[in-house]
Amino acid sequence: MLFRVMKEAKLSYSTNPDQRRDRGFTLVEVLVALGVLSIAVLALLNVQGVSASLSSAVRDRLFAEIIAENLLVEAVAAPVELPLGETNGETEIAGQAWVWSRAVSATSDRDIKRVDVAVRIAPGESALIAVSAFRGLR
Numbered sequence: 001m002l003f004r005v006m007k008e009a010k011l012s013y014s015t016n017p018d019q020r021r022d023r024g025f026t027l028v029e030v031l032v033a034l035g036v037l038s039i040a041v042l043a044l045l046n047v048q049g050v051s052a053s054l055s056s057a058v059r060d061r062l063f064a065e066i067i068a069e070n071l072l073v074e075a076v077a078a079p080v081e082l083p084l085g086e087t088n089g090e091t092e093i094a095g096q097a098w099v100w101s102r103a104v105s106a107t108s109d110r111d112i113k114r115v116d117v118a119v120r121i122a123p124g125e126s127a128l129i130a131v132s133a134f135r136g137l138r
Contacts, residue, residue: 071100075115107134
């Protein structure tokens with residue numbers, strides 16, 4: 001009887017690869033699969049973080065562009081002549097204060113002035129957007 005149990009136990013573990021596959025995964029195979037899965041998950045989390053920061057930058061640039069275009073429209077459509085020089089101000093949009101500067105300069109044609117607008121998130125930072133337009137005298 002003992003011999004028969006030992007013989008069955010011996011048969012249950014076989015070195016034949018076809019018989020071992022039927023029993024499931026080894027611990028090493030499971031650990032390798034978990035390692036590959038964790039690397040894939042970390043890569044996806046990194047992509048999500050980059051995407052979030054890029055969407056924030058795009059949002060900031062969009063708001064800066066809206067402010068700059070509004071300032072240009074105001075400058076071009078103003079009923080009075082704009083004085084030469086630089087004007088600075090602050091505008092609030094989407095709950096955030098934006099700093100802008102508008103420079104009016106003369107051109108080679110005395111009837112046309114150049115208007116440059118730059119918008120920043122905070123004073124001293126580089127401009128998120130800078131746009132220009134020309135205004136003819138009326």
